Amino acid sequence: EPEVTQTPSHQVTQMGQEVILRCVPISNHLYFYWYRQILGQKVEFLVSFYNNEISEKSEIFDDQFSVERPDGSNFTLKIRSTKLEDSAMYFCASTSPRQGASEAFFGQGTRLTVV
Amino acid sequence: LAKITQPISMDSYEGQEVNITCSHNNIATNDYITWYQQFPSQGPRFIIQGYKTKVTNEVASLFIPADRKSSTLSLPRVSLSDTAVYYCLVGPPASGGSYIPTFGRGTSLIVHP
Numbered sequence: 001e002p003e004v005t006q007t008p009s010h011q012v013t014q015m016g017q018e019v020i021l022r023c024v025p026i027s028n029h030l031y032f033y034w035y036r037q038i039l040g041q042k043v044e045f046l047v048s049f050y051n052n053e054i055s056e057k058s059e060i061f062d063d064q065f066s067v068e069r070p071d072g073s074n075f076t077l078k079i080r081s082t083k084l085e086d087s088a089m090y091f092c093a094s095t096s097p098r099q100g101a102s103e104a105f106f107g108q109g110t111r112l113t114v115v
Numbered sequence: 116l117a118k119i120t121q122p123i124s125m126d127s128y129e130g131q132e133v134n135i136t137c138s139h140n141n142i143a144t145n146d147y148i149t150w151y152q153q154f155p156s157q158g159p160r161f162i163i164q165g166y167k168t169k170v171t172n173e174v175a176s177l178f179i180p181a182d183r184k185s186s187t188l189s190l191p192r193v194s195l196s197d198t199a200v201y202y203c204l205v206g207p208p209a210s211g212g213s214y215i216p217t218f219g220r221g222t223s224l225i226v227h228p
Binding site: 004031033035042043044045048050055056089091093095102103104105106107108109111 | 149157214220
């Protein structure tokens, strides 16, 4: 079965540092997403990406966040100056919307711990 | 956006059938209904998707009444490994195109021995 892969699985960083979370979406998918899940809370949408640009973003996705698809396979989330409250699981997802049914495929996540 | 209501938690025992009902009163005519499962510290995983009537796969069944204002996920003969959070989502649109999977609190299912 195709899968979305994320690296690293766990990242510990100091407050104020920059982090880059990496994702390899499923190769023929067109829409890419980042979500986060703070411990014990729900999965929250951050941003969607289509045709090499952001298509939608949530209020959470402020100026400290950015996304990039630097080549044909990787999709990255950069957090410029991490804060303690950025500690969460970050999930990447991809879909191939088409007429009829489709589902989102999620990666296993990166656990980000800001200390 | 359709408002989703599902039970916060459910308990069951191994071998029982579990039915989780989700309410989505103002679902759009064009939208599918999709269910995901999430284990702790893992990403959500697609379970099943339907538009109307009944859909069955190797994992679950999904029952959708004619008015589509609710749906019921049915897990036959659950095991301990089915302990997870189950999310009911409205969408994607049947016509395809842009769609943001939006998660609520889900239903935390605990299966007891």
